[in-house]
Amino acid sequence: MISYAKALDLLESAATELGVESISSLNALERICAQDIFSPIALPSFDNSAMDGFAVRYNDTLSASQESLLELRITEIIQAKASAFKFAVAEAGCCCEIMTGAPIPAGYDAVIPIELVQLIERDGQNYIQIKHAVKMHDNVRFSGEDVGLGALLFKRGQQIQANDVMLLASVGIVQLTVFKALSLAIATTGEEISDNYAQELQHGEIYNSNAPLLMNLAAARCFAPRYAGILRDHKTTLQEFIQTSSEQILITTGAVSKGKWDFIPDTLRELGAEIIFHAVAIRPGKPVLFARLKDGRFFFGLPGNPVSSMVGWRFFVIPLLRKMLAKERETSFKLRLEQTFKKKHSLRQFLKARLSIQDGLATAQISHAQESFKIHSLTTNDLWAIVSEDDCVLIAGDLINAVPMYASFK
Template structure:
């Protein structure tokens, strides 16, 4: 069996880039940029006043002048005024263009107004560029601002807008179908027999995907019926870029999913990973980059495999620059018994040094979803048998 690192690498290497589309600013949250964004002009584009107050020539103050005649008001969004003499000043507003002939600003709290005169407080020492955000200080025209592969959040969208760009090229959202299988599953809210359980995996998967900005989602439940699986999975493959299945990939008599996927032309890349929980995971690709993640049906396994493998695979298909894996310390010694990688749920808490630390919250098994309440994610521990000591730095994956 392959290791978790090998599984992730296989998924990334087989990812097919999704097509692009141009989208306006208001729709860019969580999108992945597919073009370079370059500054259209200097930022700021002019010497910008950073405080309400008065603007004047600092050279006059250096010669001993402390009182200036207010010659007018420079408002934000207005063309620049011109200083009539070094004995004069302008009242200025935050964000305004620095008037011509002025090179410093003293805030209103540090001046005394007497009619049309403004006197500097005794402890004010004027100097060039005081309280002035000078032109081009942030970046120059033609300077790269954002690279392809950037995940667009509020700061990046503000940068695009401030560059005067109304729309950019991003990856089209992947069309994802979440499919559960199993005759034992019943929709929440419906009557349930003693031998049945409620369908929960699909809603956990959908919630995780939506939290990461994936919106083009459908879901369906299929019985353990070979003919139905063939017909419905073919239809879902025709309509979607990605299928995420939960259940039907183990070694049971009715675990038909790998067989049906092979019949539908999905070539297996790997089946089974040396990990617990989630060993039976299946991954394959088909014509045109169609991608299938077949996750084990136990709830904890489903969610952990989704976070560890499906989310990075979607990022790769969208052309996103891989984010570094978060690392935390282990809050307690923990004994790893299986000779495979262990995924251990944890609750975050600060350690003695204030660093993020993971308090182990082991489940009663891969079907024990209830034990995940209050956890923040899981850590990846090396194969056992061994005791991983408190304070060990380990990879951490958030739900």
């Protein structure tokens, strides 16, 4: 049995980087950038107005006051998409009516909102009256104020979110180089497992909950999972699963402990697989297995208890995937422990917990349902609180490391 830290090192050392492909940036949600992305334009790409109003010269407005209204003659109307170069250079005593997003003509250096002026007409000319001076560059958006030309937008390994797609579209990037979608095959083991959810269980049967969990966790991260069914408790079922699967990573749940029907470790050895580790000093999920098949693909044998399977995915499969996708190792954050916790072993423990706010401070509230067969508590908690091997007693108010229950590749 090895430590969790050693297991992480072995996972990352074994990882091989994925190939890349070019896709439309408009359909890049949840995909992982395979290279740094730089902006081909400044954003905004030209100086423009932040609101509907009037472009003025700052110096012209200095004499305006409540007692002495200033009049400026309107010479132009500037709409969005108009070219700033088609308009005359600003003249003293003049202004331009301007729309939100329209370019600022040369010589003007501020915009006064339309609601702060009085419109008048005299001798066929339109004027505005203002009663206070403006500040230099009031309501002007400058070129590059948001994003500079050549600025780094996204680093290699960053996962694209919906707001990122907005930014890519804003700077005109239509193609994106991303890592290819990772393919996974998922199977469960056990004579007692049933996929017939519409049928009543026979005595001794249980519904398959691990496969739906893993399939949805994988799909939510934009991987390409395939459900390969239930492997009955015989080595030929595992042999067939491996030989007929083309996916890059194979995952099974169950049959990795030391029981009579735990056939996976021996079968892998018979097939020439390299078992990189089997059994890690953690709770839950101690029997977790990680192997490299003869053809170089990876194999995870996760324990069959539902929470152990969840821990296996969250703390073993995810770190390997992060490394394959050029991501840094995940870091935890610290929270105040809401109640005292004691453990009687020297294993690293992953505790179901819930983020809570006490007296305005973020705290971790440890669930009382930590047994690895208790599924309902997964739905009522949102954190994993991590107790190190050396910590046997944590007092309420102590800091504890935590990570979100569900992994993100941001």
